[in-house]
Amino acid sequence: MLYEKLEGGKVGCLLCAHRCVIKPGRRGICAVRENIDGTLYSLVYGRIISVNIDPIEKKPLFHFLPGSRSLSIATVGCNFRCEYCQNYEISQFPRERPAVAIPGEELTPQAVVDMAVRGECESISYTYTEPTIFFEFAYDCARLAHEKGVSNVFVSNGFMTPESARLIAPYLDANNIDLKGDNEFYKKICHAKVEPVKETIKLMKELGVWVEVTTLIIPGYNDSEGILKDIADFIASVDPSIPWHVTQFYPAYKLLDKPRTPVETLRWARELGFQAGLKYVYEGNVPGEGGENTYCPSCKELLVRRIGFSIVENRMRNGVCFKCGVHQAGRWEYQ
Numbered sequence: 001m002l003y004e005k006l007e008g009g010k011v012g013c014l015l016c017a018h019r020c021v022i023k024p025g026r027r028g029i030c031a032v033r034e035n036i037d038g039t040l041y042s043l044v045y046g047r048i049i050s051v052n053i054d055p056i057e058k059k060p061l062f063h064f065l066p067g068s069r070s071l072s073i074a075t076v077g078c079n080f081r082c083e084y085c086q087n088y089e090i091s092q093f094p095r096e097r098p099a100v101a102i103p104g105e106e107l108t109p110q111a112v113v114d115m116a117v118r119g120e121c122e123s124i125s126y127t128y129t130e131p132t133i134f135f136e137f138a139y140d141c142a143r144l145a146h147e148k149g150v151s152n153v154f155v156s157n158g159f160m161t162p163e164s165a166r167l168i169a170p171y172l173d174a175n176n177i178d179l180k181g182d183n184e185f186y187k188k189i190c191h192a193k194v195e196p197v198k199e200t201i202k203l204m205k206e207l208g209v210w211v212e213v214t215t216l217i218i219p220g221y222n223d224s225e226g227i228l229k230d231i232a233d234f235i236a237s238v239d240p241s242i243p244w245h246v247t248q249f250y251p252a253y254k255l256l257d258k259p260r261t262p263v264e265t266l267r268w269a270r271e272l273g274f275q276a277g278l279k280y281v282y283e284g285n286v287p288g289e290g291g292e293n294t295y296c297p298s299c300k301e302l303l304v305r306r307i308g309f310s311i312v313e314n315r316m317r318n319g320v321c322f323k324c325g326v327h328q329a330g331r332w333e334y335q
């Protein structure tokens with residue numbers, strides 16, 4: 001799906017914002033889409049490398065079917081090369097081991113949806129690696145899932161094209177999108193650029209998909225006031241009801257020598273978010289610190305108390321504040 005044939009047997013991939021032009025016999029930047037004799041093939045269709053049932057809060061999505069289970073799947077590959085990737089063994093596998101066959105258990109979309117139904121999952125999450133690069137499989141699963149009343153969630157870097165965003169949107173119920181930093185950060189750390197990500201956040205909102213945004217804060221990289229304020233201002237300009245998750249970095253992959261993010265930095269970032277006008281800002285990866293709770297933006301009453309990925313108290317009824325009656329942004333009711 002989503003490619004065009006070009007002169008000389010080349011193809012242009014329209015799936016993500018890299019928009020690779022690929023010669024015959026070569027693969028795109030993600031290393032999982034190959035031009036074979038002038039036709040672009042996905043090498044990861046149905047090759048599932050990871051499958052788990054997770055709480056939806058782990059995505060993280062705090063305003064979407066809270067307390068529900070989500071069947072979470074991934075293939076190998078990614079269109080980014082983030083130096084701190086926590087799933088680099090699978091995300092970078094095809095790029096780092098191009099001579100090795102693409103690994104993964106062969107599953108059909110029907111098998112995935114059946115697994116979700118059997119596991120009493122309200123949704124399927126396309127996650128752990130970048131769902132855009134296994135788009136065709138996610139798309140086929142998502143269509144089938146909707147027929148069975150199961151929702152679909154992308155946990156994504158947002159580096160899609162508008163073409164792919166528009167194609168998946170009718171079947172996509174929620175999208176957690178990383179907004180990682182400024183353009184310098186994207187260039188240096190992810191080997192990409194920020195603008196397409198911002199465009200995807202705006203477009204997904206326009207298309208009616210529930211959106212939450214995550215920023216992993218890395219000391220010395222994207223923890224300046226300027227960067228964090230710009231991110232918060234941007235989210236507020238799209239919709240102040242978009243939840244923003246500011247999460248703790250821990251050393252991984254190529255950034256093993258960097259320290260964990262201090263809890264004080266997360267608390268400060270959360271304050272910056274509220275000052276920018278955001279209604280819901282959460283601290284992530286620091287369970288029990290209180291930054292994961294939802295407060296009513298109107299009367300400030302505690303509505304949802306969380307520890308890690310667990311809800312320990314929910315004082316809303318169908319998304320309405322028990323005290324002042326204000327409706328909270330989100331998708332609260334199960335189908």
Ligand code: SF4
Pocket residue numbers: 013014015016017018019020027028029030031032033079132133
């Ligand atoms: S998905 Fe992105 S990185 Fe992969 S081939 Fe297509 S344009 Fe290139």
